[in-house]
Amino acid sequence: MKETQIHGYQIASKSKRFIAALIEALIFSTIILLIYLALGKTVSKFWNDINSDFKLLDISISFISGVIAGALLYPFFTGNLGHKICNLKVILEETGEDYKKPEKGALREGLKAVLGYLIIPSIWILWDKKNQNLYDKITKTLVVEKNIKNN
Template sequence: MSIIGKKISETRKSKGLTQEELAELSKVNLRTIQRIENNESEPRGKTLILICEVLDINIEDLINSKKIIEDNINSNLVYGFRLASKGKRFLANLVESFIYFITILIPYRIYKTPSLKELLNENSIDFVFAPVLGLIVGAIFYPMFIGNLGHRIFGLKVISSETGDDYKKAEEGAIRELLKGVLSFFLIPIIWILWDDKNQNLYDKLTKTYVVEKNDKGTITY
């Protein structure tokens, strides 16, 4: 329901009026009242004035509230898609990391061979593991999911911040996830996103990408 329709409906009910009574008092067609409250149309001009007079609603405050909400929603839209929230991005990353930890890191820790121990010490293995895994994951998953495994699970995808096109090439995904792996070791991406108005990490900016809601495009609702 739009902010105007919702306000009219709530105020009418709080005053104990039926839609029929509001229509009669305001001299506005009943069907028009119903369409407004069902979000099928939005009152304008004389219709809005008549309804607000009966319900004692300040028109200026109502219009300003609507504008504030629309501006806030539009600020979170890029190329018609809603930006993924910081919270959802964090959960996607957390779940993805947990899956890799269970399926890859634990078996590796248990079954790693002496040759690997000789080739790399423990600290260097930890440092190399994340970027190499990112490189492989990006190359495999981006062409399939337009993002990584966490994005897929939470209904997100990666798009170009310059064109809005899907970020689905293997080499693009590999580079993005490689940077993510390297920077995550220093916790830089986690700190960066907290203050960014587009909910971007540092590797998003370097690869010129946004993470957006995959199926949330175009329509403003309240």
């Protein structure tokens, strides 16, 4: 099967994007757990809070966390922490330019955090030819292999 390319970059596979998202989620979950423990709360309290009833506050906190993470990480990694670890980066679909401005990263990660609460945006990537998720479509971005560029 031929790898899909755009602007000389190989588009990241669905599996590599999933692994990057999983790694990022594990890292941030660990950070949150450590904060809980530092505040004198227990692991049991952490799991109960995660599994508690859904609240509008959850979306707000996720959005704010996504905005902060995106604004801080995109200028350095041209993507999020999972992208960095998996050697991926985010580019503009139309031009192929690196997507590394703080406000752009904040928007993309904020959208990802909020849309993650809905099922369809989370699984959009499964049938997309360019392995884009819904937030990629909205921000007109692609996730590509970082060091693979064929001119």
